[in-house]
Amino acid sequence: MFLLCSRVYVQCSRYLVALCLKEAQRCQSTEAPLAKTSFLTGAPHRKHPGVTNLNIVRLPEQLQGTALSIIQRAEVKDLAERAHKLSNFLWSRKRALETSQLRKKAILLERTFLEEERDRHKDGNDHELEARIRKRVLSELRRTTYHRTTLRYNEDLGLVYMAARLAGGYAAIFRALNEIKKRDPLFVPYSLLDFGSGLGTGTWASHTLWGDSLKEYVCVDSSGDMNTLAEQLITGGSEIDNPVIKQVYFRQFLPVSPKVQFDLVIAAFSLSELATLNERINVIFTLWRKTNSYLVLVENATKEGHQILMEARDTILKGEEEVTYDLRRPAVFAPCTHELPCPKLIKQPIVPCNFSQFYYSLPLSRSQERQQEKFSYLIISRSEGEKAGKTEGFDMARLTAHVHRRPRHVQCQLCCTNGELKQLAVTARHHGRDMYRCARSSNWGDLLPINHAEETTENDEKL
Incomplete structure (x- = not known):
């Protein structure tokens, strides 16, 4: 009986700890977006500091x-x-194939053709075999190699x-x-x-x-x-x-x-x-x-x-x-x-x-x-000014594809400061009202502040 009570007590304790942690993280997720107001510096959401897109450009x-x-x-x-x-x-223009790349390609072709020719002409003359292979390699290189026009x-x-x-x-x-x-x-x-x-x-x-x-x-x-x-x-x-x-x-x-x-x-x-x-x-x-x-x-x-x-x-x-x-x-x-x-x-x-x-x-x-x-x-x-991934202390991510605006969320593809390409669904509940409205006002190529609320959400689910 004593052991059973102890197990119940331990399980209850773990449950209470989990609830406390979850509540603490909820508080963090609600407090973090409030700080995003300072990111706007008084500007409306449609003109937040990360916007780099322009209207239609005209020639002078x-x-x-x-x-x-x-x-x-x-x-x-x-x-x-x-x-x-x-x-x-x-x-459609491409770079010319470098000499080292061309040499590697020729070596691979030579090995392939050598095996084929040996199977066909087992008793052939080595000099004739070498000439045939060289001719086939040159012909294949001319046919498959991009010829750059100046x-x-x-x-x-x-x-x-x-x-x-x-x-x-x-x-x-x-x-x-x-x-x-x-x-x-x-x-x-x-x-x-x-x-x-x-x-x-x-x-x-x-x-x-x-x-x-x-x-x-x-x-x-x-x-x-x-x-x-x-x-x-x-x-x-x-x-x-x-x-x-x-x-x-x-x-x-x-x-x-x-x-x-x-x-x-x-x-x-x-x-x-x-x-x-x-x-x-x-x-x-x-x-x-x-x-x-x-x-x-x-x-x-x-x-x-x-x-x-x-x-x-x-x-x-x-x-x-x-x-x-x-x-x-x-x-x-x-x-x-x-x-x-x-x-x-x-x-x-x-x-x-x-x-x-x-x-x-x-x-x-x-x-x-x-x-x-x-x-x-x-x-x-070279300047000592603002870094690419920082704006007024916020981590910035670059929108690298079209922004898809859906009911109650915005689907974004972001290149983040950690070098990762992420698909992120921005919502007002998980990322805050300011970030959500900034995301809805952003387009392909703009910068977007990240508060990593999606990581908090994942931790909530694990608990």
């Missing part, structure tokens, strides 16, 4: 007017069709590129730069380096955001014809000495001095123009040495574009330069909220980390259509 009036005037004067034949083909070509941007192709990519490229760069302006309002750039400047969309986007402070723009593009077109866009299509943007200098090569730095460095859709990994690494190190505050990289929203950006990220974060002129450590500002391996590259199947921005196209046929630009981007900072 001077830029749009001049671009249309240049295109109309040139009278390019089949412009719309050629612009469409060029867009598709640039979107584009030479002359005046004609530059005009086609203007019709195809001016508005979309501007929208992607403007969206990336606007995140810096919003999250780091104290950043006031004086100088800009635009590598692979093309038509100068990076210069125009920077001027729109920081026109009053920027006093020097250096545009570097290997094509002299593209530099000429970009200069015409800035001067309004004429040769008058009153350009819309002043102090713009065009170069075909990067500045020689390694000690010259720029407050803002942009490379948009230009790393993908470099054929080999060594070329890209050399350029990335050069651009990073010339960065005083922010390095902004933008590429197509494809697997290739995303992987090129991750190459750049690893090169800067893990690579060691031979000579270092700036000892400040690099930090990922956006879109990553951490410096761990990208979870989208680890998870199978691989899906690129990309984002979207609506914009108005160049009205070539009297009508201006609303289109969507999909892009991938990377911002790395």
